[in-house]
Amino acid sequence: MSRIGILQIISFFIYLFYQVLILKNIVLFHSAFCFLYIAYLLLLPVETNPLFLMFMGFVMGFAVDVFYDSLGLHALACVFVMYVRNYWLNLLTPQGGYDTSAVPSLSMNGMQWFVVYAIPIVFLHHAILFFTEAGGFGLFWFTMLKIFVSTLFTVLAILIAQFLFPYRRRL
Amino acid sequence: MERLFYFLYRYRAFFTFLLLEVFCAWLIIENNQYQGAKFFNSSNSFVAGLNSFSQDVREYFLLRETNRMLAEENAALRNTLDQRTQVLNSTGITHPVDSSIIKRFSYVSAKVVNNSVHRFTNFLTIDKGSNEGLESGMAVINGAGIVGKIKTVSKHYSVVTSVLNKDVMISALLKSSGYYGTIQWDGYNPDIVQFKFIPRHVKPVVGDTIVTSGYNAVFPPGLMIGIIADVHLPDEALFYDLNVKLSQDFRRLAYVEVVKSNLKVEQDSLEQTIEVLNR
Secondary structure, X not given: OOHHXXXXXXXXXXHHHHHHHHHHHOEEOOOEEOOOOHHHHHOOOOOOOHHHXXXXXXXXXXXXXXXXXXXXXXXXXXXXXXXXXXXXXXXXOOOOOOOOXXXXXXXXXXXXXXXXXXXXXXXXXXXXXXXHHXXXXXXXXXXXXXXXXXXXXXXXXXXXXXXXXXOOOOO | OHHHHHHHHHXXXXXXXXXXXXXXXXXXHHHHOXXXXXXXXXXXXXXXXXXXXXXXXXXXXXXXXXXXXXXXHHHHHHXXXXXXXXXXXXXXXXXXXXXXHHOXXXXXXXXXXXXXXXXXXXXXXXXXXXXXXXXXXXXXXXXXXXXXXXXXXXXXXXXXXXXXXXXXXEEEEEOOOOOEEEEEOOOOOOOXXXXXXXXXXXXXXXXXXXXXXXXXXXXXXXXXXXXXXXXXXXXXOOEOEEEEEEOOOHHHOOEEEEEEEOOHHHHHHHHHHHHHHHO
């Protein structure tokens, strides 16, 4: 087990427990949720095998689901987002391509690139999550409001976390 | 055959994706049913242990409010007891007619260790389980009104489907006129639930009390649910749109009581006999 692998496992548990013990209690205005745990999935290295990505998405989503009593809900959204992630990264390839073992973080390509990378993925995740939870499009506008506000909140939290704990190149 | 394997191998990412998504969808559907997966929920002792630690921390900030509520409930209970004794004394009845009717419901007190109000389907976890004789389907109440129904139990914990859950329907009664309908939450506001199926000719007014009807033997009859906050009768509609302000503040739930209905089996089997006869 390499050093990077151990660090990844530790950060997995930090994100998970931070989400289910602290952020679970923070809901602003009865509609803005913060799902910071997807930052862990967003920040997996660029060259990760897509099968492994989806597997990690499933494990993370499932673990969060057990605490939220919503079995399968977060897992569904996470697996979907992880499937899309690599295609999205390919579209956003910066000039000269990615370095080997590059991590798609704020410190790699700067604020603008990271926001463009993160917002659609977070939005997609929240859209799948809230519409599945609502069981269809019955409460369309209320659900849309929840999605928009929560996307804003989550992206803000991810950015703050990136500034507080900048992801160093670990080789 | 070889080409088939090559095809599968080439699109392995997509097929894994499909497999995982189907599995997740199956989990969601399975878990939405009345009794879902038994193990992977917050009544699992590791998860519930962590949750109860987190609740212990949170509780310190709510102590004052919880104390006030418990004291108020105590006072109300003492009042009722006092009135009951006086009535009994004045009428001269000293022993009840049928003890099994008197002992129809028994109560188990439990602490809430996990709670949510912001989702469309909300659940709470309490710290009593099958060791205390709890089973799925039992009613959960507290001093202010109804809370929900037990979904699954483990040894020391149970998960309760809260009234604030889009899939839960509860039979309820307009206390003033005795008409009955159904309570269901629409997912918007955790203070307001909808009271459905009250026909046009009834005249409900703002401030009317809604209580449980006791028709399904789960909730004891006459338990407070809330008061009508807003009456709306669309033209050409068969039923009223009634918004009910819950008497219970679900955001501050700390202690609840589980109702064990001792005659439920008897009532259910009797009703089943009739269904069989009618067939």
